[in-house]
Amino acid sequence: MINLERRKALKTGSGLGMLAILSAMGLIQPGVSLANYEKNAFDAKSMSETLEALGVHALEDNSSIRLTVPEIAENGAVVPITVSSLIEHTEQIFVLVEKNPNVLAASFTFPEGTESFVTTRVKMRETSLVIALIKAKGKFYRTAKEVKVTAGGCGG
Amino acid sequence: MGNPMRIRAAVQDGITEVKILMQHEMETGLRKDAEGTLVPAWNITELKAVHNGKTVLEGHFGTAVSKNPYLVFRFKGGVSGDKITVSWIDNKGDTRSDEVAIS
DSSP: OHHHHHHHHHHTOTHHHHHHHHHHHTSSOTTTTTOHHHHHHHHOOSHHHHHHHHTOOOEEEOTTEEEEOOSEESOTTOEEEEEEEOSTTEEEEEEEETTSSSSEEEEEEOOTTBOSEEEEEEOOSSSEEEEEEEEETTEEEEEEEEEEESSOOSOO | OOOOOEEEEEEETTEEEEEEEOOOOOBOSOOBOTTSOBOOOBOEEEEEEEETTEEEEEEEEOTTBOSSOEEEEEEEOOOTTOEEEEEEEETTSOEEEEEEEOO
C-alpha cells in the first residue's frame, strides 16, 4: 500500500525535482514532505472526502479543544484563527472550513516539546462552520464554531 | 527565491513564542484577472521551523491560508540567542528560508 502511494508520488513529476534537491540539502526531510494522504486531503472538495482522505473514521466532539475565531468576519480574506488543544499527546491540528471550495485549509504537526497551539489566518468564501480537528494517539477529536462572513475571501 | 519572512522569537518562562509573517500571494486558483482568465493556484504548501537542528513545527497549507501567511506557535526550551530557521516551499517549487535569533 505504502509503496503504491510512493509510486504515484514519483510519477506526479516536475515539482518533485526541487523537493529532491531540498531533501538533499536537509531542508525538508523525505518521508515527511508531500505525505500523499495529506495532498489528497487538500485537494478534496467536500467534508466527507476530506475526512476520508485524512483517515478519519470516528470523530468525537471534545471540549478540551479551544477554537478562537471571530463571530463575524467583515473581510473573508483574512479570518484569524487560534486553536489550542489540552488533549494529551496531541500530534496534529487540522483547520477546516466547511463551505470553502476545498475544506482543508491547513495542518500542523507538533513534535514533542512543541505546545499544541497555533494561530494563523485563513480565507473564507462565505458564512461557515470552522472546525478544529485534532489527532492524538491516532484518534480524532473536533470542535466547531460558526463564523459569519460579510464579504467573501475567495474568487474576485 | 521567495521574499523574506519577518520572524520574531522571544523566550519567557521557558516557553519560546515564534511569530512568522511570510510574503506570498497565496492565489486560490479561483480568482479571475481583469480579462476574465483564471489566475492559477500559487500557494505555499509546506513549512518547517527548526531550532538547534530539531524540528519544532511542521505545517501544510492549502490555498485557503490568507495572502502573506501569518503563524504563531510555541515550544519548550530555547535560550536567548539560539537560532531558529523557518523554511517554506510553494507549489511552483520556489523556496525561502530565514533565520532569527531568540530574544
